Amino acid sequence: MSASFLLLTILTLAALGFVIGRGRALRSVQGDRRRLHSLPNYYGFNVSMLAFVPAVLVLVLWVVIQPLMVNGAVSAMIPAGSYDDAGGLNLIMSDVGRVANGLDAAIAQGALEHAALKTLSTSNTDIRALLGTVGVALGSDVSEDVLSAALKFREKTLTGNWIMTVVVLVIAGAGFLAAFFKTHADLRARNLVERGVQMVLIGAASIAILTTLGIVLSLIFNTVSFFGMFPMGDFLFGLTWSPEGRGGSEHLGILPLLWGTIYISIVALAVAVPVGLFAAVYLSEYAGAKTRAVAKPLLEVLAGIPTIVYGLFALTIVGPMLVDVFGAEGLNWMQGARSVMTAGLVMGIMLIPFVSSLSDDIINAVPQAMRDGSYGLGATQSETVRQVVLPAALPGIVGAILLAASRAIGETMIVVMGAGAAARLSMNPFEAMTTVTAKIVSQLTGDADFASPEALVAFALGMTLFILTLGLNVLALLIVRKYREQYE
Amino acid sequence: MNDMTKIERTVDMQTNKISAKNVQVHYGDTHAIKDVNVEIQDKTVTSFIGPSGCGKSTFLRCLNRMNDTIDICRVQGDILLDGEDIYDKRVDPVQLRAKVGMVFQKPNPFPKSIYDNIAYGPRIHGLARNKAELDEIVEKSLRRGAIWDEVKDRLHAPGTGLSGGQQQRLCIARAVATEPEVLLMDEPCSALDPIATAQVEELIDELREKFAVVIVTHSMQQAARVSQKTAFFHMGNLVEYDDTTKIFTNPEDSRTEAYITGRIG
Numbered sequence: 001m002s003a004s005f006l007l008l009t010i011l012t013l014a015a016l017g018f019v020i021g022r023g024r025a026l027r028s029v030q031g032d033r034r035r036l037h038s039l040p041n042y043y044g045f046n047v048s049m050l051a052f053v054p055a056v057l058v059l060v061l062w063v064v065i066q067p068l069m070v071n072g073a074v075s076a077m078i079p080a081g082s083y084d085d086a087g088g089l090n091l092i093m094s095d096v097g098r099v100a101n102g103l104d105a106a107i108a109q110g111a112l113e114h115a116a117l118k119t120l121s122t123s124n125t126d127i128r129a130l131l132g133t134v135g136v137a138l139g140s141d142v143s144e145d146v147l148s149a150a151l152k153f154r155e156k157t158l159t160g161n162w163i164m165t166v167v168v169l170v171i172a173g174a175g176f177l178a179a180f181f182k183t184h185a186d187l188r189a190r191n192l193v194e195r196g197v198q199m200v201l202i203g204a205a206s207i208a209i210l211t212t213l214g215i216v217l218s219l220i221f222n223t224v225s226f227f228g229m230f231p232m233g234d235f236l237f238g239l240t241w242s243p244e245g246r247g248g249s250e251h252l253g254i255l256p257l258l259w260g261t262i263y264i265s266i267v268a269l270a271v272a273v274p275v276g277l278f279a280a281v282y283l284s285e286y287a288g289a290k291t292r293a294v295a296k297p298l299l300e301v302l303a304g305i306p307t308i309v310y311g312l313f314a315l316t317i318v319g320p321m322l323v324d325v326f327g328a329e330g331l332n333w334m335q336g337a338r339s340v341m342t343a344g345l346v347m348g349i350m351l352i353p354f355v356s357s358l359s360d361d362i363i364n365a366v367p368q369a370m371r372d373g374s375y376g377l378g379a380t381q382s383e384t385v386r387q388v389v390l391p392a393a394l395p396g397i398v399g400a401i402l403l404a405a406s407r408a409i410g411e412t413m414i415v416v417m418g419a420g421a422a423a424r425l426s427m428n429p430f431e432a433m434t435t436v437t438a439k440i441v442s443q444l445t446g447d448a449d450f451a452s453p454e455a456l457v458a459f460a461l462g463m464t465l466f467i468l469t470l471g472l473n474v475l476a477l478l479i480v481r482k483y484r485e486q487y488e
Numbered sequence: 489m490n491d492m493t494k495i496e497r498t499v500d501m502q503t504n505k506i507s508a509k510n511v512q513v514h515y516g517d518t519h520a521i522k523d524v525n526v527e528i529q530d531k532t533v534t535s536f537i538g539p540s541g542c543g544k545s546t547f548l549r550c551l552n553r554m555n556d557t558i559d560i561c562r563v564q565g566d567i568l569l570d571g572e573d574i575y576d577k578r579v580d581p582v583q584l585r586a587k588v589g590m591v592f593q594k595p596n597p598f599p600k601s602i603y604d605n606i607a608y609g610p611r612i613h614g615l616a617r618n619k620a621e622l623d624e625i626v627e628k629s630l631r632r633g634a635i636w637d638e639v640k641d642r643l644h645a646p647g648t649g650l651s652g653g654q655q656q657r658l659c660i661a662r663a664v665a666t667e668p669e670v671l672l673m674d675e676p677c678s679a680l681d682p683i684a685t686a687q688v689e690e691l692i693d694e695l696r697e698k699f700a701v702v703i704v705t706h707s708m709q710q711a712a713r714v715s716q717k718t719a720f721f722h723m724g725n726l727v728e729y730d731d732t733t734k735i736f737t738n739p740e741d742s743r744t745e746a747y748i749t750g751r752i753g
Binding site: 387 | 552554557559582583584585586587589590591592594596597598599600608609612613659662663666
């Protein structure tokens with residue numbers, strides 16, 4: 001039985017369980033629902049829950065684990081001499097999978113007798129041609145090793161599926177029966193269902209946390225294996241970034257990339273912080289209710305524009321405009337349209353709504369009593385904003401700025417399109433530079449071998465970026481939390 | 489109404505500080521203040537009493553144009569401070585508020601040090617020529633706020649760290665620091681415990697020597713204790729305005745009598 005059909009069966013059982021469980025509970029009190037401990041539906045839910053949840057969990061685990069085990073067992077059959085590395089074995093195993101699927105299709109379409117499988121061999125049948133007739137195209141002729149592995153693969157998968165069907169159905173049935181026989185008037189079905197709901201919620205939360213953990217672990221392991229191939233000191237303190245195509249790179253220093261990242265972020269924040277903050281002050285302190293109702297959503301539209309669109313804007317409008325002023329025709333500081341300035345300006349525009357929206361909320365959270373106190377002493381509006389409102393909101397505003405900064409550091413698309421791809425240590429903001437994120441993309445999208453330092457360096461770069469933004473986020477959260485305590 | 493001693497003091501020098509004539513206030517479509525006429529005397533504590541929503545706070549906020557910060561509020565009629573119309577176009581509301589200080593219901597010290605809280609007004613109005621003068625103003629104001637002894641050793645601690653009563657006296661000291669002529673207090677004791685209330689009331693009585701004080705209160709005992717003149721507001725009307733003794737012992741209007749004996753409100 002296939003996994004999806006099995007799932008459908010369990011679902012049916014669960015639905016049936018609801019009706020039967022509810023009925024049994026009602027029968028146990030001769031239809032007088034007031035004598036039940038819980039509402040009748042809870043008894044139904046209890047039966048469905050026990051029939052469905054454990055069985056589905058086993059089903060999911062089985063579906064994930066079985067292919068891994070079958071693959072492991074079958075790949076041991078491939079002679080070690082027929083491939084050179086892990087990549088070669090993977091190619092052979094994917095052939096095995098295709099042949100096995102092809103044989104299934106051939107049997108289903110009648111091109112092959114079930115009994116003929118036992119005597120099937122490359123010497124008496126042209127497997128490639130046979131599979132071709134049922135629509136499974138193979139790149140090369142099938143070797144005897146691959147065929148026998150495919151047959152084994154097919155056999156193991158079939159047995160696995162049968163065992164899975166039996167196990168899952170038994171578990172579902174057992175849960176169903178256990179819950180069904182326990183159903184009577186005094187069963188605290190409501191509490192049991194509540195417990196079940198709690199488990200489901202905990203499960204959802206754990207998935208999110210475990211995934212994060214998994215991502216961090218994969219970063220750490222790959223970073224460690226990168227440092228096994230490349231000296232850590234050269235990576236952290238190297239002043240040159242120039243990866244060679246395939247292995248043997250000597251210059252993978254992160255400093256030029258880190259400098260590009262920080263430089264572009266600084267330019268971006270220099271644009272976003274004043275503009276965003278002043279916009280927030282205007283919106284929260286000066287603007288009337290009507291202006292605010294129109295202006296705030298309009299400003300927040302900026303946050304909804306995809307970054308690739310900002311990238312286009314940088315490449316086609318901001319870059320050429322900067323060249324007109326600072327290029328060869330003008331001040332002659334700038335060589336091409338791609339530069340730190342181009343990317344930084346556009347990224348700054350992207351960050352304006354982050355700064356303004358968060359700051360606006362924080363400024364609004366400053367109690368009106370503070371403003372009244374200041375106005376009551378004869379202060380003007382801007383004196384009140386400068387000396388009372390902003391200092392009171394400052395921790396929160398710093399938090400908002402740090403969040404914007406970590407966003408700037410992690411930004412990729414605008415950099416790729418606006419800042420160029422040259423890793424360079426320079427003070428001139430009109431030169432092309434690149435950032436950590438942009439280099440992660442270029443290291444992994446090339447044709448470099450995945451086990452080479454040139455590809456693995458991407459993980460070390462990702463790790464650096466992760467630590468950087470994590471640090472900023474933690475700092476921002478700490479500051480924002482400290483601020484919250486002030487008025488509550 | 490057992491503590492009537494303070495109001496027995498003679499009210500000397502009957503000069504009018506503020507006179508309001510035919511004042512009307514509208515909040516949008518609501519007619520909040522109807523045709524109020526009142527003469528507030530200098531060096532006197534005047535209390536506004538009345539049930540919630542009767543307009544006493546609204547009227548108080550007209551006296552230093554704090555209602556200007558509310559968009560939908562319209563004020564008509566004349567309010568004269570020393571004979572000058574405060575709603576005249578030539579009057580700068582910011583300057584006016586420096587002359588007519590205000591203390592609010594909830595203590596609202598700025599999240600700054602005690603020193604900076606007091607120095608805030610003098611700094612923005614340029615009242616001190618140098619640091620020494622500013623120090624002097626701060627000390628004098630804190631003494632007038634009857635809180636100097638409690639905070640003199642920690643002037644640079646945050647003002648928000650004080651107790652509720654201390655915070656309110658700090659706010660009074662802050663209002664006094666700009667040398668106002670009139671001090672408006674909007675239920676200054678409603679967030680305080682009885683001991684802090686007693687301290688603030690004592691302070692109000694001392695402030696009378698220098699300023700005209702107008703206080704809005706929900707406590708009739710408080711009005712009786714601290715004020716020399718009392719105005720009773722009801723439904724946006726000024727029902728009765730007279731000496732506090734008269735209002736509390738022999739009111740002319742039946743509504744006033746009903747309120748002070750606890751039958752309405």
